[in-house]
Amino acid sequence: MLGEVLESRRVVVCVGSGGVGKTTVSAALALRAAMNGRKALVLTIDPARRLANSLGLPTLGNVETRIGEERFAAAGLKPSGELWAMTLDLRRTWDDLIERYAPSAERRETILHNRLYQALSTGLAGSLEYMAMEKVYELERAGGYDLVVLDTPPTAHALDFLDAPNRLLDLFSHDAARWLLGGALGAGRVGLSLVHLGSSYILKTLARFTGVELLQSLAEFFVAFQGMYDGFHERAKATKALLSGEKSAFVLVTSPNPLTVDEAVFFAHELKRSEIHVAAGIVNRVHENPLWQPGATDAPDIARALAHERVPNDGRPFLSERLETTVTELSVLAQRDEREIERFHEATGGAFALHVVPRLARDVHDLAGLWQVLEAMHEHGGG
Amino acid sequence: MVWSSRRLHIVTGKGGVGKSTVTAALALAAQREKKRVLVCEVTAKERVASLLGAPDCGPEVKRIDESIWSVHVRPAEAMREYALMVVRFRAIYNAVFENRLVRYFLRAVPSLPEIVELGKVWWHVVKEQDEEGKPRWDAVILDAPATGHGISFLRTPRTILELVSEGPMVRDMKRMQAMLTDPALTAIHVVTMPEEMPVNEAVDLHQAIVEMQLPEGRLFLNHHFERRFSADERQTLASTDDGALGPSRLAARYWGERQDLSAHYEARLRREIELPMTLIPYLAAKEFGRAAVERIAEIVGREG
Structure with a gap:
């Protein structure tokens, strides 16, 4: 299922809670597509250096960067396609959007110089999510890539991500701003004064809360935004259609930690409720059980096997005892993980195939590591 | 006892490194010192109560253990409390703040959720008193949002003060900033684990803390694997091919x-980080619950 998704879809969206290795998985999926001949781009909106790390690149700007052949060669890989990566620069994407939709140069300058704009464009709830989707839409439309893999920001609710455009649009809609700002807005005045604000009971009360200054900047911002709403609206609608349509697939990433499994189950239900199909689930960092291999598991048996192989049973505690402890501990962790995967599978009604990525002994942050992730990934329990 | 004498402990770090576990362990460690503890979780999901084997608290302060209380700080409820403090009358609050369009509008106020959440924490740390007029809490332990948000969370008062120069918000931001930067009152802890990305984020986070001149606490290195096998032992074991040593080879590798x-x-x-460090061993517990947190509490308490 995952293979088919990476072969045929144009957009793959990786969702899941923070700390489960979503960025690594996203990069690995793009790598798989690139190895199989597609021109794949992985887009992360994480402000940290995670993706740059996982591709062994020192930095990634808001520009699409191709992962060079020498990196592949160093990892012993020969891709038949191309792997590209980029980190979304939130501020720059906002600026581009304002450039595109501002009805006049004057209006554009007003917005770009608004004191609140910078804080708004990078701090507004949903802004990051909105811009990521916007970028995916733009990349898909431009048609430069066969596949775009999107690594989403960790959100509390899977739908925060999908709803972001709507929430943002609500904010910019005519009704909300006109009702609040009344006549001032109708007159299209940009230099709003206290007198205009003061006419409304609601605004007076708000001003006690936020201060008049902040409210004025906000009003100015809203006034400037008038006329851009339609452009935004169309764009958001098209983006949503792309992501919930046939060209896109959602992949739900989790770790076997009970708390993150709870969150993944919750995500799965939310996605289902909004009729978004999850193409696959990936459980990352699963402990391998040493008991799957036949052999000695307690200290005396291990001691005998060590003697047989002429390995000195030294140290304190003895090597055989330390080995027993480690085998036991790892198997406890593996069993705990197995139970959680089962629980995840049952709670989601087996609606999508689960793929398991073993917890690798080494740390994954380069192409060779990503490839190791792909090689080790397998479908859970064959069902 | 340098850091444990402070009242506000802010636990920061990348998602998934065990911030909630460290928060819960710090709470137990403070409990052992006979402190009256409040846990504030400013995270998407409440975790500390269940780690200690208690039911979730929700947005109300509830007791979860002997001398430990907890609260899940959520923007919607914190917003209501904060607004009610400002406008004082519920009728006005309802007419203004519960208005659908006002809500849209308020979304545009940068960092508003962080402001109201931090405002609530400030109230518990600085304002709230017991019957004798002493601070109600000996220790407030704050489980902060994961790194990216964590930095913007701690930066909120400064951001707002750069934008606004007068009004009630400025007064409140100055108070919050004073609390966050007071080394006698506050300690900012960083949690990480021994992997590339969490360590990079810890380094970034620590730089931001230094740059913002926030009082430094401890660095907790979670999921730490003690040195258990020598290089010789590993090499020798790896070169064996006896079937009976299969599980041992995998485990040792x-x-x-x-x-x-x-x-x-x-x-x-x-x-790269000049902070006193506490190593927290990786625990292979059947269920990661209270017993595991107790063991970690012993470790973090020892070095307090």
Whole structure:
């Protein structure tokens, strides 16, 4: 299922809670597509250096960067396609959007110089999510890539991500701003004064809360935004259609930690409720059980096997005892993980195939590591 | 006892490194010192109560253990409390703040959720008193949002003060900033684990803390694998092909590589972050619950 998704879809969206290795998985999926001949781009909106790390690149700007052949060669890989990566620069994407939709140069300058704009464009709830989707839409439309893999920001609710455009649009809609700002807005005045604000009971009360200054900047911002709403609206609608349509697939990433499994189950239900199909689930960092291999598991048996192989049973505690402890501990962790995967599978009604990525002994942050992730990934329990 | 004498402990770090576990362990450690503790979780999901075996608290302060209370700080409820403090009358609050369009509008106020959440924490730390007029809490332990949000969370008062120069918000931001920067009152702790990305984020986070001149606390290196096998032992074991040693080989290889990573990142953290470090061993517990947190509490308490 995952293979088919990476072969045929144009957009793959990786969702899941923070700390489960979503960025690594996203990069690995793009790598798989690139190895199989597609021109794949992985887009992360994480402000940290995670993706740059996982591709062994020192930095990634808001520009699409191709992962060079020498990196592949160093990892012993020969891709038949191309792997590209980029980190979304939130501020720059906002600026581009304002450039595109501002009805006049004057209006554009007003917005770009608004004191609140910078804080708004990078701090507004949903802004990051909105811009990521916007970028995916733009990349898909431009048609430069066969596949775009999107690594989403960790959100509390899977739908925060999908709803972001709507929430943002609500904010910019005519009704909300006109009702609040009344006549001032109708007159299209940009230099709003206290007198205009003061006419409304609601605004007076708000001003006690936020201060008049902040409210004025906000009003100015809203006034400037008038006329851009339609452009935004169309764009958001098209983006949503792309992501919930046939060209896109959602992949739900989790770790076997009970708390993150709870969150993944919750995500799965939310996605289902909004009729978004999850193409696959990936459980990352699963402990391998040493008991799957036949052999000695307690200290005396291990001691005998060590003697047989002429390995000195030294140290304190003895090597055989330390080995027993480690085998036991790892198997406890593996069993705990197995139970959680089962629980995840049952709670989601087996609606999508689960793929398991073993917890690798080494740390994954380069192409060779990503490839190791792909090689080790397998479908859970064959069902 | 340098850091444990402070009242506000802010636990920061990348998602998934065990911030909630460290928060819960700090709460138990403070409990052992006979402190009256409040846990504030400013996270998407409440975790500390269940780690200690208690039912979730929700947005109300509830007792979850002997002398430990907890509250899940959520923007909607914190917003209501904060607004009610400002406008004082519920009728006005309802007419203004519960208005659908006002809500849209308020979304545009940068960092508003952070402001109201921090405002609530400030109230518990600085304002709230017991019957005798003493601070109600000896220790407030704040489980902060994961790194990216964590930095913007701690930066909120400064951001707002750069935008606004007068009004009630400015007064409140100055108070919050005073609380966050007071080294006698506050300690900012960083949690990480021995892997590339969490360590990078810890380094970034620590730089931001230094740059913002926030009072530094401890560095907690979670999931630390102690050195259990020597290089010789690992090499010799790896070269065996006896079937009976299968489980041992796998276990020793896994542990060995993890112990290398632990040593590597511990050394890097000591080089790059000048904070006293607490190592928290990786615990192979059947259920990660209260018993595991108790063991960690012992470790973090020892070095307090």
